[in-house]
Amino acid sequence: MKIGMLTYHNTNNFGGALQTYALQSVINKLGVECQVIDYRSDVISKRYKVKKFFEIRGLKELIKYLINSRSEKKTKLCFDNFYKNYIKHSKDSYDKGNISKTNQLYDKFIVGSDQVWNLSLSGMDYTYFLDFVYENSKKNSYAASFGVSSLEEGESSKIEKLLFDFNNISIREPKPENFININEDKVVNINLDPTFLIKSDEWSSLSKNKNKEKDYILLYTVASNPEIFDFAKELSAKTGCQILYVHHTHKIRFDMNNIRDIGPQEFLGYIKNAKYVVTTSFHGVALSINFKKDFFYALSNSTNNFNSRITNIINLLDLSDRQIINGQNDKINEAIDYESINETLEFEREKSITFLKHIVNETNMEINNVNTINS
Known part of the structure; x- marks a missing residue:
């Protein structure tokens, strides 16, 4: 068949x-x-x-x-x-x-x-x-x-x-x-x-790791929300973690380590080994959850946005307290408890x-x- x-x-x-x-x-x-x-x-x-x-x-x-x-x-x-x-x-x-x-x-x-x-x-x-x-x-x-x-x-x-x-x-x-x-x-x-x-062990076997840093913040953006950069820098200052900024745009951030030439397997590796993930991407959120990462997300500010994809999974798993609002989130020092999340998943x-x-x-x-x- x-x-x-x-x-x-x-x-x-x-x-x-x-x-x-x-x-x-x-x-x-x-x-x-x-x-x-x-x-x-x-x-x-x-x-x-x-x-x-x-x-x-x-x-x-x-x-x-x-x-x-x-x-x-x-x-x-x-x-x-x-x-x-x-x-x-x-x-x-x-x-x-x-x-x-x-x-x-x-x-x-x-x-x-x-x-x-x-x-x-x-x-x-x-x-x-x-x-x-x-x-x-x-x-x-x-x-x-x-x-x-x-x-x-x-x-x-x-x-x-x-x-x-x-x-x-x-x-x-x-x-x-x-x-x-x-x-x-x-x-x-x-x-x-x-x-x-697909569970995290299978994603892990597919991933490739190009990063040599031990503790880092993976910043991955696909939607317009400039406040996410301020939050990432605040998180970096409070934790001492370097920011690795994954994107495919021409806008280079000189205050971060820009990563622009990787494929899906390397992307998996960067999420798998991150200390924190900060993202505006649905799949950034999804894979962070799959790898049980402490993550924070921001929604797009644009009128024609695709936020419903993110809010649906966030509401399903009761993770709305990880949202970055006005560049802030007060859960920086709180790890996500994945026990009930894994049961729902x-x-x-x-x-x-x-x-x-x-x-x-x-x-x-x-x-x-x-x-x-x-x-």
């Missing part, structure tokens, strides 16, 4: 790469072959494309290129090696024009996880709602994220129609506020991000894996029935 998995892949994004690895790995462990469909979304590909010199337009882009080009090339090489060694892709690549050919290759499709249903990220690409799949019984999602707490006007009704055809639906956060119920008889499951389905992990088992077992039954009829 073969399952085709559709997600944001081949991006130079730590969370995207690691959730892809995790979901494929877990499905494969259930005894089926899972391939990541090499679908090339124009918008997603453009967002992570490394510009060549002849593509530079204007002085501002030239300055960014001169600062970033070497780091970007090293980063891309790290990610390319990770995808080559740890992710099994479909033999062929696809776009909107020919992805319907995959209907002949896979017994089931699973879309997820990550923000695959965030239309502002995908450029209104409904391919991630499996609109190319002919048979409704093949359509499934796992922990698909909208990334927002409400939908734009006009989006909800179209999404409702597309999801009405799904066989099994799993999302990562509660439905957006203005999301119309798909069908009274259709259950919408809420499951963990795939990175939680284990319960949710089993529930999530049971959902994936249901898809696999359902598919096996269908194949056996077809074989019986044809025999």
Whole structure:
């Protein structure tokens, strides 16, 4: 049996790469072959494309290129090696024009996880709602994220129609506020991000450690919140820990150790060995919890933010006291008690894996029935 998995892949994004690895790995462990469909979304590909010199337009882009080009090339090489060694892709690549050919290759499709249903990220690409799949019984999602707490006007009704055809639906956060119920008889499951389905010992075996510091603060930002830098420096002053700032931007911080040319495995190593983690990233939070780290998080101040991804897992595990507000948090000297957190995670992990088992077992039954009829 073969399952085709559709997600944001081949991006130079730590969370995207690691959730892809995790979901494929877990499905494969259930005894089926899972391939990541090499679908090339124009918008997603453009967002992570490394510009060549002849593509530079204007002085501002030239300055960014001169600062970033070497780091970007090293980063891309790290990610390319990770995808080559740890992710099994479909033999062929696809776009909107020919992805319907995959209907002949896979017994089931699973879309997820990550923000695959965030239309502002995908450029209104409904391919991630499996609109190319002919048979409704093949359509499934796992922990698909909208990334927002409400939908734009006009989006909800179209999404409702597309999801009405799904066989099994799993999302990562509660439905957006203005999301119309798909069908009274259709259950919408809420499951963990795939990175939680893999335990810390397996992540540790995958990680690489490039850092020589014993005690350090890992600062990892993806959203706009300048107060997080003030907090990290305060934490550094109070603990004596050096700040290692992981990012892919051209904005160098001269008061911190900038790390800009690593891949997913090195990122895991930096989180695993950190004394503290300070982040605005959902996967920064998720992996900190997985490695049982003392972490602090800040939410984005921008109007169009994706904070719901973080607040959902924070509320589930009762960790809101780790939020940085106005550059402050009074829990600096308090370690996180992970006993009850681990109990909740284990319960949710089993529930999530049971959902994936249901898809696999359902598919096996269908194949056996077809074989019986044809025999």
